[in-house]
Amino acid sequence: MTNQKTAKTDVLQGTLDLMVLQTIDALGPSHGYAIAARVEQVSKGAIQLNMGTLYPALMRLEQRGLLRGTWGISDTGLRGGRKARFYSLTAAGRRQLAAERQAWGRMTAIMQDLLQQEG
Amino acid sequence: MERKLREWFLRFWSTFRQRRSDTDLEEELRLHLELAAADARRRGQPPDDANRAARLRAGGVAQAMDALRDQRGLPWIDAALSGVGNLPRLVFRHRAYFTFATLTLALAVGANLVVFTVVNALWLRPLPFPDTDRLVALPDGAFVTVDAPSLKIFGGGVAGQAMTDDLFGGLEFLRPQIRFDQIGRELETLAVTPGYFRLLGLGILGRDFTADDNRTGAEPVAIISDRLWSQEFGRRQGLIGAVIAAKPVPIRVIGVAPSGFEGARRGEKADMWIPTGLLPRVVTVKIGESDAPLMIFARLARGQTLADVERLVQREYANEPIKEYLKAVPLKDIFGTPESRTIVIREGNSLAIIGGLAMLVLLGGCATLAALVLVHYERRRGELAVRLALGASRLRLTAELCRELLLIVVTGTLGAMLVATWGLYIIPSLSLPGGVDLGRLDLSIDWRVVSAAAAMALLTLLAAACLPVSRFTRGGIARDLVAGPAPTPSSASQRVRQGLLALHVSATIVVLIAAGLFVRTVIYGFGNAPGFDVDHTLFVNIELWSPSNHEPTRKANAAQAVSRIRDALRSVAGVKEAAEGMAPICPVATRFLTRPIVVRTDGAERGVALGRLDGSANVLSTLGVPIVAGRGLTQADMSAQPVPTVMTASLAKMLWPRGDAVGQVVSPVWRGGRLLIVGIARDFVFGSLNKPATGTVVTARGWAGGIDCQFAVRAAHPEAMVKPILKVVQAAVPDAPSVKVVTGRDLVASDLGRQRLGAWFFSGFGLVALLLGVFGVFGLVAYLAESRQREFGIRLALGATTRDLVRQGLAAAIIPVSVGLAAGLLCAAWIARLFTSLLTGLSALDPLTYGAVAITMLVCAAMAGLGGAWRLRRMAPAEALRTE
Numbered sequence A: 001m002t003n004q005k006t007a008k009t010d011v012l013q014g015t016l017d018l019m020v021l022q023t024i025d026a027l028g029p030s031h032g033y034a035i036a037a038r039v040e041q042v043s044k045g046a047i048q049l050n051m052g053t054l055y056p057a058l059m060r061l062e063q064r065g066l067l068r069g070t071w072g073i074s075d076t077g078l079r080g081g082r083k084a085r086f087y088s089l090t091a092a093g094r095r096q097l098a099a100e101r102q103a104w105g106r107m108t109a110i111m112q113d114l115l116q117q118e119g
Numbered sequence B: 001m002e003r004k005l006r007e008w009f010l011r012f013w014s015t016f017r018q019r020r021s022d023t024d025l026e027e028e029l030r031l032h033l034e035l036a037a038a039d040a041r042r043r044g045q046p047p048d049d050a051n052r053a054a055r056l057r058a059g060g061v062a063q064a065m066d067a068l069r070d071q072r073g074l075p076w077i078d079a080a081l082s083g084v085g086n087l088p089r090l091v092f093r094h095r096a097y098f099t100f101a102t103l104t105l106a107l108a109v110g111a112n113l114v115v116f117t118v119v120n121a122l123w124l125r126p127l128p129f130p131d132t133d134r135l136v137a138l139p140d141g142a143f144v145t146v147d148a149p150s151l152k153i154f155g156g157g158v159a160g161q162a163m164t165d166d167l168f169g170g171l172e173f174l175r176p177q178i179r180f181d182q183i184g185r186e187l188e189t190l191a192v193t194p195g196y197f198r199l200l201g202l203g204i205l206g207r208d209f210t211a212d213d214n215r216t217g218a219e220p221v222a223i224i225s226d227r228l229w230s231q232e233f234g235r236r237q238g239l240i241g242a243v244i245a246a247k248p249v250p251i252r253v254i255g256v257a258p259s260g261f262e263g264a265r266r267g268e269k270a271d272m273w274i275p276t277g278l279l280p281r282v283v284t285v286k287i288g289e290s291d292a293p294l295m296i297f298a299r300l301a302r303g304q305t306l307a308d309v310e311r312l313v314q315r316e317y318a319n320e321p322i323k324e325y326l327k328a329v330p331l332k333d334i335f336g337t338p339e340s341r342t343i344v345i346r347e348g349n350s351l352a353i354i355g356g357l358a359m360l361v362l363l364g365g366c367a368t369l370a371a372l373v374l375v376h377y378e379r380r381r382g383e384l385a386v387r388l389a390l391g392a393s394r395l396r397l398t399a400e401l402c403r404e405l406l407l408i409v410v411t412g413t414l415g416a417m418l419v420a421t422w423g424l425y426i427i428p429s430l431s432l433p434g435g436v437d438l439g440r441l442d443l444s445i446d447w448r449v450v451s452a453a454a455a456m457a458l459l460t461l462l463a464a465a466c467l468p469v470s471r472f473t474r475g476g477i478a479r480d481l482v483a484g485p486a487p488t489p490s491s492a493s494q495r496v497r498q499g500l501l502a503l504h505v506s507a508t509i510v511v512l513i514a515a516g517l518f519v520r521t522v523i524y525g526f527g528n529a530p531g532f533d534v535d536h537t538l539f540v541n542i543e544l545w546s547p548s549n550h551e552p553t554r555k556a557n558a559a560q561a562v563s564r565i566r567d568a569l570r571s572v573a574g575v576k577e578a579a580e581g582m583a584p585i586c587p588v589a590t591r592f593l594t595r596p597i598v599v600r601t602d603g604a605e606r607g608v609a610l611g612r613l614d615g616s617a618n619v620l621s622t623l624g625v626p627i628v629a630g631r632g633l634t635q636a637d638m639s640a641q642p643v644p645t646v647m648t649a650s651l652a653k654m655l656w657p658r659g660d661a662v663g664q665v666v667s668p669v670w671r672g673g674r675l676l677i678v679g680i681a682r683d684f685v686f687g688s689l690n691k692p693a694t695g696t697v698v699t700a701r702g703w704a705g706g707i708d709c710q711f712a713v714r715a716a717h718p719e720a721m722v723k724p725i726l727k728v729v730q731a732a733v734p735d736a737p738s739v740k741v742v743t744g745r746d747l748v749a750s751d752l753g754r755q756r757l758g759a760w761f762f763s764g765f766g767l768v769a770l771l772l773g774v775f776g777v778f779g780l781v782a783y784l785a786e787s788r789q790r791e792f793g794i795r796l797a798l799g800a801t802t803r804d805l806v807r808q809g810l811a812a813a814i815i816p817v818s819v820g821l822a823a824g825l826l827c828a829a830w831i832a833r834l835f836t837s838l839l840t841g842l843s844a845l846d847p848l849t850y851g852a853v854a855i856t857m858l859v860c861a862a863m864a865g866l867g868g869a870w871r872l873r874r875m876a877p878a879e880a881l882r883t884e
Helices: A015-027 A032-042 A051-063 A091-118 B002-016 B024-041 B047-058 B061-072 B074-083 B082-094 B097-125 B147-154 B226-233 B274-284 B306-317 B323-324 B348-379 B379-388 B395-430 B447-472 B476-484 B490-526 B554-571 B587-591 B619-623 B648-653 B716-730 B746-751 B751-786 B789-797 B802-838 B848-866 B876-881
Strands: A068-074 A083-087 B137-140 B156-160 B189-192 B221-222 B253-258 B272-276 B293-301 B334-337 B340-344 B536-544 B575-579 B596-603 B603-609 B610-614 B626-632 B645-650 B665-670 B674-680 B695-697 B708-715 B738-741
Touching: A015 A032, A015 A051, A015 A068, A015 A091, A032 A051, A032 A083, A032 B024, A051 A068, A051 A083, A051 B002, A051 B061, A051 B226, A068 B490, A068 B746, A083 A091, A083 B024, B002 B061, B024 B061, B024 B274, B082 B097, B082 B395, B082 B610, B097 B348, B097 B395, B097 B447, B147 B323, B156 B274, B189 B274, B221 B306, B226 B738, B272 B274, B272 B575, B272 B695, B306 B323, B334 B619, B348 B379, B348 B447, B348 B490, B348 B587, B379 B395, B395 B447, B447 B674, B447 B746, B490 B746, B490 B751, B490 B802, B490 B848, B536 B554, B536 B716, B554 B575, B554 B716, B575 B619, B603 B648, B619 B708, B645 B648, B648 B674, B648 B695, B738 B746, B746 B751, B751 B802, B789 B802
Parallel strands: B189 B272, B221 B253, B610 B695, B645 B674
Antiparallel strands: A068 A083, B137 B293, B156 B189, B156 B293, B221 B272, B334 B340, B536 B708, B536 B738, B575 B708, B596 B603, B596 B665, B626 B674, B645 B695, B665 B674
16 A cells, blocks of 8 residues: 555555545545545555555446546646546445445444443 | 345356456555655654654555455455466477377367267166156067057056068168158158057157058148258147148148157157058059058056066967067167167166276376376476465466366366367267167267366366466475575475376276277178178168068069069179078077077087078078088989988087088978088088187078078179169069168178177277377476486586486387276276177287287387487587586
C-alpha cells in the first residue's frame, strides 16, 4: 500500500474500500489525488495511497456501482485548470458505506473488549 | 454478491470493448503526479525534487497502468488476446514444430475418433427403445412360433419378425417386395407379429397392429418409419389412416414408428413394417401363412436373468431338440440386416483389444507430442529467460505458451476431424461379406464426437506440455542465463525424451505385429489353407421349390430340374467342368461339425468331426483336389454298396496309422451305412477355415432329393462367370425361389471375415503409429543436432569427421528405438495369445512376422534419424563454434 517501509501503518485488508467511500462522502465529488491527500492528511501521514493501489480501487468501486466517475475541470491551482475525473457516491455507495461503517464499528468494539480482557 | 457479479460482467465486457481507454487512464494518472508535484512545490521543494518526490510517493505510471489494465479486464483473456496478432509470425518462425505437432495430434486423435465412432455405433450406443437390458433375441429360434408353449419361459412376452436370411442362407424369397407408386425405390420392409412394437415398449403415432390385421384376407396395413414419413411425405398428418397406391397391393398406413427407431436389431434400416399375415401377398413366390420362419424377440420378466432362462430350459427341455432353439442372447448384442444372417456381436475380448489398441496409438501420439513440445521449448529457453529477466511476469509468459499450445489444440482438433471424417468415409467399404456391414451403422460425426475430439486433443497436449511449461517459465532459468552461457540440455531431459520415444516404439511394435499376424493369416487362408482350387471355382446353390409346395410331383420335377441345370452349366462358354456337390466352406457345413460323429473301423471306435461331401463322381476334380492314393470316384460308384468313398489323407492316417486305408471299410453312425475307401485325396478344408472338420469323406451319391441342390463349377475366370451362370440357371429353372452363385475366393473371404477386418484395422493403426514414431525419431535426432552444435563444432575442429557426428546422432535415437523394440516384442508375444484362435495356419509367435516388423521399425527409425542428422553432414567447425 505504501512506498516507504517503516513507521507506516499497514492497512487491514478490506478497509481500503471503506476509506475511499468515507473520504468521498466527507469531501463530496473528488478526484483521485484529492482522495489520496485527504487520507494521508487524516492519518497524519501514516497511510500513503500510491496510484497503483488507489486507482484500481476506484475503478473497482465504480464497476460495482458504488461510485460514479465523471470528467470535470480540476481547480487545484494548475494553469488553466485540468481535465480530471471526479468520483461521487451513488445511492448504492451510500448504503454500502453505512453498512460497512456499522460492521466496522461492531468489529472494533469486539476487538476492544477482547484486547482489554487479555490486558 | 450482486455487486461482484456486476464487476465481473463489466470486466469481461471490457475485454472486448473497453469502457475506458489507456489514454484516458494515463491522463488521470499524470494529473495525479502533477498535482502531487505541485503540492511538493508549494511546500517549498525545488521543482526537480518535487517531481521526484511526487513519483516516489505516488508510484510509477507504468506499474499503475498495469494494475488498472488488470482491474479493467480479465488478465488471462487479455493476455490470450493480446498475442493473437503475433500468432501468424510465430507459426511461420516455428513452422516445422507447428506442422509436426499438428500432424501428430491429428493422426493420434483422429484414429481414436474413428475407433470411438465405430465402437459407439456397434456396441455402446443404446438401442432406441426403453429397458433394453430385459430384451433378448433367439437367433436359432427359426422354427418356433410366437404362441409356442416353450416360449412361456420368457415372462415378459414374445414377438416375432419374419427372417429373410439366416444361417442356412437363401430365404430372400421371403423379403417383402413393396413399392409405393410415388416413391421410386423399393422399401426396406420387415414383417412382424402384432405384439412387436408393444414388446419393444414403443408407442405408435396412429395405431399398432392387432390380431385382426394378421388374419387371412385382412386389409393390407403398414406402419412406416419416422424417417420415411419426413423424407417422402413431409410429415403430413393426413397420411395416417390413408391408403397409398402401391405394388403389389395398396397399403393403408395406420401409424408411424417413433423417431430414430428403424428396427430391433442394430443394422436394420426399415422403412416400413407389415403384419406377417400379409407376407404371402407381397412376396414373389407362393407361400403359405405359416411358411415364414421367425426371429423371436422376447422380454425377460422383472428380476429374471438369462441364467434363469437357461436353467428353466435345461429343466424343462433337457432332452428335446427344442432346447437348441431356445438359446437367447441380449438384443443389444445382435446385428442383422435383411440381406445377411444374424450375427451375435458379443465380442468382449475384441472390444478390449480394439480399445487397448486405440489407447496404444494415443499413448504413442502423446509420447511423440511430449517429446516435440519439450524439444521446442528447450530451443527457446534462452529467449524465455531473457523475457523473464526483462520483467515479463510468469503469468504472462505462461499465457503466451498456453496460447501457442491452444493453437495446436485447435488445428490438431480440426485435423483430427478431417482424419476421422476420411476414415469413417472409407470404413464402410471395408465391410466384409459374412461380417458386420459397417455401412449399415450410423457412423455420422455428432457433437459428442466433436467434443471428444477437442477434449482428447486438449488432454493430450496438457499431458505433453505441463512439464515444459512449468520448467521454462520459472525464474530459475533467468538466473541460469545470468550465470553463464545457456547450457546444453541436461542428461535427465535427454533421458526423458528417449524414454518417451521408447514407449512409443513399443506401442507401435505391438500394433504392427498384430497387423502382420492377421495379414499372414489372410494370405495363408487364401493360399494354402483351403486345399481346393479357390481361384478357379464357383459354387451354385439352388432352392428347387418353396417350403409351402406340397405337391406330390415336386421331387420328380426337381430331379428333372437338376438334370437341366447340369446340362445348362456345361453349356456355358468358359466352364471347364461342373459337378454336383456343396461348397466345402459354408456355414451349413459348420453346423454339422459341432458334435463328433462316432466312426467305427475294424476294432476301433472314434469320435471325429467328420465332414461329408456327397456329389457327382467328378466333384473332386472340379474342386481341384488331387487323388494321392487309390482311385477317384466313377459313375458306377453312384449305386454301389458299400458306398465307394474317397477319404482325405489326414483322416485316413488317423484311422489307420500303420496300414493302407485303401480297401478299408468305415461305418459312421449316421444314415448311409458302410463306406468303402477306394481312394485317398489331398486334405482340404470342410466347414470353416477357423474350425475345419478333422477329415472328410466324399461319395458319388449326387443330389439326395432335398429342397436344395448345389453345384461346383470349374472355370479359368470365375468372377466373369457369375452372371452368365446365374442367367442360364435361372432360365433352366425359372420357378426356383432362390439361385445363388459365389466364387471360391468369395467363400474364403467370407469365412475369413474377422481376420481380414483385423488385418485392415491393425494395418491402418500400425501405419499411423509408425508415422508417429518416425516423427518422433526425426525430431529427437534433429534436436540433438541443433542443440549440440558447439560440442560438435569442437569435435570437428579436433579431428572428428561428419560421419562420426552422424553416427553419434543416430546412436542417440537408435538406442531408445532398440529398447522400445525389445519391450514391444515381449508385449506383442503376450497380447497375441488373446487372438490365437483367429490365426489360421500360424502361431502367435510367428518368427517371420516378428522379424519383419522389427526390421521395418529399425529401417524406418534409421532413415528418420538420417534425415534428422542431415545438417550434421554439412556442419563447418567455425560456423558451429559461433553458435551460442
